[in-house]
Amino acid sequence: MSELLTTVTALAVAAKKAAREVALASSEKRTQALLAAAQAIRADAEKILAANAQDLAAARLKGLTEAMVDRLRLDGSRLEAIASACEDVARLPDPVGEITESWSRPNGLKIVRRRVPLGLVAIIFESRPNVTIDAAALCLKSGNACILRGGSEALQTNLALAQSFSTGLKALGLPAAAATLLPFTDREAVPALGSLRGIVDIIIPRGGPGLIEAVVQSARVPVIKHDAGICHVYVHAQADLKMAQEIILNAKCQRPSACNAAETVLVDAAIAPQFLPQLGTALLAKNTEIRGCPITRQYIPSARVATEQDWQTEHLALILNVKVVSGLDEAIKHIESLGSHHSDAIITADENVARTFLAQIDSACVYWNASTRFTDGGEFGFGAEVGISTDRLHARGPMGLRELTTWKFEVIGTGQIRS
């Protein structure tokens, strides 16, 4: 066993032991620990910002772009937002212990299906340091322990944040190992975590295609992926064109780096002559590059040629593919063959057409007359989200606290035996 695997295993075993303590702790204790963690983050602000300054200096030395440095940067108000998000999670309803079903059998057995924590949740992420506290808070609220592996650029910041979180845990007598941040960011930590069957109960990778691929290829424990979103807005012939344009601008331009941002717009041929020129003007005003099919380019001459690759690309930027289609069937076929089953919308006033679209598009979230940007735990009313699952099992679409739980069946009898 490599030294790294030995270390990861030891940390995970300790975290798994802590998972049981967390699972059996009262709801009140877990909630108070989250509030204490938020207070510790505020009290430790100076230390955390000093650690962040170290990361920022190292990032500049490594020549990271200013955009990347900015994602890494914490200041007083960003830190306050992290503490306050932790308190928001504390105040969410506790999913643990909830009875989701109960029934009796003819032989008198009473069966209760009760939510219980998953156990030890491994989360692997690359992005902003706030994910450290977000992930730890969501796991603790749902009665789980977590083992986190963040990005290398944010290591000192993440360690400082995890330290403050552990102060909150310890204040309530909970084990610090219940939120374990790996103190290194080696690539080999990914397969190491994925190899720990019976210790790690689930791995959630949040990040780019390289990270997702590394996890899927190596994991021997269940994975819930947070993968690409190639999202579509289909403008049907019976659409309110003003509504369609507003939704497209929102879905593409409001936050193009989000997985629920639109990458492709499909437009019915019947309305293309009327709709495309005005859409083109509006998109150009938002500095959005258009890559179009040949018909699109007749109506938006500034559009570049869309390649086959474009239709399957998550641009994550102000670039939009536009294609004219003959109608509903072609739109569905395009989305089903080239989309990523994340979030897809139809704009139409025709309910029958909309119902067909909602039924035939096999995506986590299907929209009728609304922006794909609503695919989000907060927007759905889940209070917070672990992310957006692009998998079909256990969690699909916005993943909230409930998806961090499983269940047990409690069966109560009076001596029943099976005949």
Add this chain to the structure above:
Amino acid sequence: MSELLTTVTALAVAAKKAAREVALASSEKRTQALLAAAQAIRADAEKILAANAQDLAAARLKGLTEAMVDRLRLDGSRLEAIASACEDVARLPDPVGEITESWSRPNGLKIVRRRVPLGLVAIIFESRPNVTIDAAALCLKSGNACILRGGSEALQTNLALAQSFSTGLKALGLPAAAATLLPFTDREAVPALGSLRGIVDIIIPRGGPGLIEAVVQSARVPVIKHDAGICHVYVHAQADLKMAQEIILNAKCQRPSACNAAETVLVDAAIAPQFLPQLGTALLAKNTEIRGCPITRQYIPSARVATEQDWQTEHLALILNVKVVSGLDEAIKHIESLGSHHSDAIITADENVARTFLAQIDSACVYWNASTRFTDGGEFGFGAEVGISTDRLHARGPMGLRELTTWKFEVIGTGQIRS
């Protein structure tokens, strides 16, 4: 790409295409196809029994035990049971399309969470040929296509059964590929199926440790395991001892080869002198070998010494481990450290003790005063079962039709955009 992988891929791609047709077919059509399949099995009885005779002859040549040959054997009444089970599945409530939740958001968005099929389900099994029809029927009822890989000894029988099932599909205009049996049983088919990301949506292995291990080590698609059951019955000091004995005899002896059969009994020290001699006599009368801790052997002199390995072994036979414990805490510690989190029972008249046991034992099914043998989709009232999941994600414990579905969110707006 190996020839086998090419063939498996081509069959899986065709099955995946069929999955979409099945998912969009009406409930009535899928139900009628199942009834037609049952009729086809009856009409094809002669062909199926002839194929089975081939398998039986080959099995005898290979020197399989009479018990194994018997598991393989079909006759008129066993075949009728297969057809009739297919009709039972047809008559179950259809989970597809069910709305499990719906709510509105303050911005007016209406959100519906609706059950949809998983897609293409791969099931790998080793056991009796009836699983071929069982698995295909459950998948079709839940709107899925399936790709099946059965045991080598039953290949001719399975092919004949799959042929009859496809007659039912075709009678309703559904594609035969919606229930695809691999026409070979090479070991390499397991990693081949597991490599098909984006095509196979889930793999369910049903079988011994070797099969489970082969799937887990090679799969890159989600797996739901149907693994070992090391189940316990804990007899608390406040137990009704007559009830305890009846439950133990049922849990161990009624069908020792089942995963929900008990392997270990824990007995409180306070009642051991009174309870163990009578339990020993009753178990011996059922030809059950006892492997006991030193104290157990004082009260049941015929008991053999239980080794450390025994406490972690799924005997699947008339062998029972018996251990005397100091009380609830030791019992919980034993079960949590040596059990398999499948099904565990406490026998007691003390509700507080029982509630502690139900809360602290982290198993799929926890019992109070009932036999562990009730862990079963039929006994739980699910109508039928794919098996007993020993995983924590998506399905835990008895896995019925609902666990063969996922969901989509349908979001209906009036032009909402995200601010």
